[in-house]
Amino acid sequence: MNGTQSAHSHRDYTGSKIGMWLFLFTEFFLFFGPILLYSIFRFRYPQAFIEASRALDTGVGVFNTVLLLTSSLTMALAITAMQKNKKGLTLILLGATVLAGAVFLVNKYFEWGAKISHGVYPGGEALAGNTDGGAIFYGLYFFATGLHGIHVLAGMCIIIVAALMVHEGRINSKDFVKLENSGLYWHLVDVIWIYLFPIFYLIR
């Protein structure tokens, strides 16, 4: 399977990547649902959504966006480095990608923590009896960013496994489709945040 020299090793790069893309499309639709819901309720409760959004810290949102965009860059650079057979550089770049993901989640933890400590969470006292749409905004906020957070965590695990395989030589400059597919997953997580960031932090 992993023998790069074996003349009989059967690898189908295109098939492998098509499988990954098809999976990513199902992931895309998973997030498309809440985003569509957001757009419907944004038109129904414009004022409540603007006020709820203003209670979110844009600075934290911008910082997290820059983090994820940069981690996407390091991931893409890691694939180029692997293709050029620069193993050490690949590992450093993958480490940077995972680190950025971890910092993103720490920020999210404090952001969620601050909201929850003020009773702002689905079923929390600050939103109890709220009928003007604020509860819907925060319901979507916690659901979408929570689901996204799980994906960040999953992406970090996948990249760590890929890095171990690079270290062992099972991913190398001749056989790197597993690294490419790990990268595709990480970039999808970034693409989803590219949409979640404006709808919760900027449309106000």
Add this chain to the structure above:
Amino acid sequence: MDAKETKAHIVGYPVLLAVWAALLGLTWLTVGLSGTGLGSFVIVAPFLIASVKAFLVVDYFMHLKYESGFFKYILLIVLGTVVVVVWLVYQDVAYRY
């Protein structure tokens, strides 16, 4: 097999750095436009800018630009499905409220 593997396109470091710079620039732009009170433009602009950013990530970071046509066609099917679903859901919402 080998012929298939050596065909892989290597995207240079400068191209990736340029895309990253563009993504940061677009983020700066979309944050700047937030809360400027330009009516429905405030809703449409972030979606348009986000879509340009997503396109850059998909095309360069995810290498779609360098993939065969098949990958582009399946993406078109997905985007077509999005249009149909949005249209149907909005029809339903308009009918109810």
